[in-house]
Amino acid sequence: MAVTVACLVLTGCSENRDGDSLARDIAATEAALLDDDLGYRNRVRDAEYIAATEISKEVKGSGSTVRREPLGWSGRTAGSEQATIDVRFGVTVAEQPGVSFGDLGNSAGQATRCYRYLLELSRYTSYHEIDCPAIATPAVPTASPSPGLPDDGRERLAAALRTATPDTLVGTVRAAFPEKHITVDTVTHEGALVAAVxxxxxxxxxxxxxxxxxAIESPGYDRIWLEPGEMGCKTSLYVSPPR
Known part of the structure; x- marks a missing residue:
């Protein structure tokens, strides 16, 4: 009886969980969390861009360290195409003794698990486990800038409107935004010159x-109207907005 009491008071009679097994479970949990983070894809992106901007991370928790790194990538999220990204999760757990009766401590351990993530436009990400390839130091993905409006876009458009006439409006605005990925829509409405880029x-x-x-004015609008299937970036956002 005295030995039992001493065990309860001093050590808690706890048992240690295998550290490697715990590390494997942590890797699986982190893989599921990344799947949630990648989530629903609503932008056209190359797989390399996603790998460079959304994958690499090191997480330090209570007694564990998780490192995730992209191993390979291909494709893009556009139309019916698919982006594929392979990710390696390396987990290290430190030894932690149990501190009270029934509390499981764990031995030191480590694990490496790999998963393939499949991403498509207008769909949620899916994933499954794969065998880890023998890659000691994987290539580092780079993110090319995604196409967008120039930083001085508002100033460009305002300057174009100041010099334009109803007859030259569309040409003046297009000259201010010659980039092919930028759309231009103009109209004259009740004596006002309206432009959307x-x-x-x-x-x-x-x-x-x-x-x-x-005067140059910036009328407000609900940004939901820019989503696919809605009005888009058109002068009708001002001339005939949804009711």
Missing amino acids: GVPAERDCILLVRTPSG
Whole structure:
């Protein structure tokens, strides 16, 4: 009886869980969390861009360290195409003794598990485990800038509207935004010059109006109207917005 009491008071009679097994479970949990983070894809992106911007990470928890790194990538999320990204999860857990009766401690351990993530436009990400390839130091992905509006886009459009006439409006605005990925929509409405320039794939849009008095105004609109299937970046955001 005295030995039993001493065991309960001093050590808790705890048992240690195998550290390697715990590390494997942590890797599986982190893989599921990454699947949630990648989530629903609503932008056209190369797999390398996603690998460079959304994958690499090191997480330090209570007694564990998780490192995830992309191993390979291909494709893109566009139309019916598919992006594929292979990710390696390396987990190290430190030894932790149990501190109370019934509390499981664990031995030191480590594990490496690999998963393949499949991403498609307008769909949720899916994933499954794969055998880890023998890659000691994987290549590092790079992220090319995604197409967008220029930083001085609002200033460009305002300057174009100030010099334009109803007859030269579309040409003046297009000359200010010659980039092929930028859409231009213009109209004259009740004496005002209206212009909308945007990048539909990125839901980027600048809408400005030159009033009959010559003032440049930026009318507000609900950004949900820029989503696929909605109005998009058009002058109708101002001229005939949804009711």
